Amino acid sequence: MSILISLLGAVPAHALDVLVSSTTSTQVYDVRTGRIDLFLHRRRVTERLTLRLDRVLPDEDEPGYEGPRMSFVFALRLDTDFGDSSREISPSSDLWYIPGFDPYAVDLVTAELAVRDLFRGTTDVRAGRLVTFDPTGFSALDGLELRVRILRWAEVWAAAGVEVVSGERLSSGGFEVDGVVRVRRDGLDPEEHREVEEPPTRVVVAAGASLIRLDWMTLDLAYRQGIVPGDESRTSYQRLAGDFTFTAGPVDGGAAAGGDIALGLVDEVSAEVGVRPIRWMRLSLGGRYDAPVFDTDSIFVAFWSEPAVEGELDVELRPLDRLVFGATGYVRDVSVFADDSGDPSSLGYGGAIYTRLRYRWLMGEVRARLGEGFGGQRVGVVWRIVASIPRAHLGLDFRGTLLGLREDIPPHGNRVSFGYVVGARYQMSPEAAVVFELEHNGSHDLGHQLRFLALLDLGFWL
């Protein structure tokens, strides 16, 4: 950070764009479920505060500037839950106490210093708390990433650092350690509360290569290894994955595959090919093989689990400029034997049809879908109407849901539920907007559930 501050002090003020933005939301809602007689009141406040600096270097705002570009992004997230937290955090509340429950969690989401297009546009460097994605997945790490473009049409990259794990900073940590939940560990004895065990520090090294600048194809290869250092150093995972896409006239498609070298397991293979027989129609056919995979720290890695195999057919039509029709259908199979004792079939199928129409300040969307198999049936229609009224700085949003669920696994049950969301967004000024939403869901057995959301969006260029 001190490096950044010194850099900022060394550059003219006019070459720096500073954006401070925040999204603050408060939600009040009920959670009910029929599986157990559960009713929870939730009162949450979440906040994401972001500072972004662009054009940090001198001359970046000059017309025709082609030198390196420096930027910095810093984001914090606050997630509080005032619902039943008073008794959930009190050890004296034997019936309700949740060890380690943190009702006021503040996370550092990202703190990234990036310099792009170094050395005549060939090199990008990012350092700090980074969000990364590549064919091996989506994750976050505290470290460094370097990307170098070579031979005009290729890019190689490498990254190293300490993984951000245990759900503390991102809800979407694709490489989190299984068996560790998001908790506050202060003052808790791990022997007594094994569920709050500290996740091991995991060092990650990753590298990859990509073909770039080819209009007709892309190819990405990535390798990522997670290592738990120490006296008994171990490899948590050792993933190798690739992704390929191509375009050849009206035909396009792609394929991806990934696996874990440490486990000797290929867990993901997929392919898709699409064709546009006419300009306003696209047909695509795809297939996927997907096996559950866990890292080697988890005992589930040694469990017997079957892969799913799926085929999918999609068609999308755009007969008008602003009108889309689409349909999709799939068949999915998990090769578990179906015995004679009434277990649900291993075969699942389903599909959806949808349409979207935009006309001037109105947008309407309808989606109907069916899913059958894997212990139940889901039938539903979702529709949405959005109206944007620029002169009034107002946006209106109405969503509706009609859902039919059939549960084949004990405890059996059928449910028909309806729901709607009524929302409005008012742009008070270019820098500030407020959103209000009311969601109402209801069904015969669960009664009514309400959610109220208020959201304030702020953004200031300083």
Next chain:
Amino acid sequence: MTHGRRAWIAAAPWLLVAGAALATPTLRLLPSPVSTVIYPEQEIRVRFDHAGHLVGRDLACPDCHDLARTSRSPADNLIPREAVCARCHAADTRDEGRGPADAEARCESCHPDQTERVERTLIPSAFLRFGHADHDEEGCERCHTRIAVRGLATADDLPGMRLCLGCHDGRRADRRCVTCHISDPDGRLRTTLGRERLQPPGWMRGAEHSPTWVTDHERTAVAERRLCQSCHREHDCLACHDGNVRPRDVHPGDWISAHPLEARAGELSCRGCHRGQSFCRTCHLRAGVALGSPPGRRDTTAPVVHEDPDWADPVAPRHAIQARRALQTCVSCHAGRDCVSCHAVVSPHPPGFADDRCESLVRAGSRACTACHDSVEGLCE
């Protein structure tokens, strides 16, 4: 006449109407060949015949569009003014009733159905960085390809991005997006243009933001990193992926009721955003549906989640089938130690495990092995 032939004859008018409608640009039954976001809707209220002037009268484009050669902005008005037309067409603007015999001189010959007042033609500026002067050497028809056979020119006669990329290929001309598109201070494209949102076209390498984009964007995000970065940065992903507010395009209404079935069926790739043990289990612990939930949360009078009497049958346990089918749903409630209590003596390994994966797990230094086994020495033999 056969029945089939009569059916064809009856259907023929409808097929003709449908064909004509599809072929008539004014009905707009086909998507515009160019972006209506880049080129906002025009209101053209003149009658004109480009083909008649270019071919019939042997004129060249600059004869009328004389300002084009020096234009450096798409905001420049390059439509010929009346004085330019008057070089050849002596318009009678005094009194229509006493006008000359030449029909071309009447107002309505160029301004149809506007006898009281000539309405203004509105051609909004394109949301581009562009200068005709910079493209002068190319010749007009290089970009306005069909103009010599067109009557009235519309937005359809403006060049689409595919045409631009024919020259802007990185060799003959710069192919970076910001060469032509308007950008923000950070170098990313400005995507809010007027009341519209700029989005990639359907032919652009799988990047079209169609109605299914919210669930289908993973592959494009990986394969087209540079393309995505024209408009987004990595941290932009967190606007949805940070989990502050449930994205309703992904999870529709009554999601709490529906999500167990959806997760079990694998309809959505839950793992794309959530980790079973840290995200799902944290909530399930609080909600009272996980094994380690506080007693106050768990209603002992309500049906238990696994009420099947054969669920843990020692001979033919029903839970084994469900676990093999969708182990991810198990780990959304259970920690490894829940399983160890039984599986320390009942092997959970698949057939062939000792030959296929045991060695590699031991070699990786797996902590999982010692959860049940005292030592990994000779474990795979």
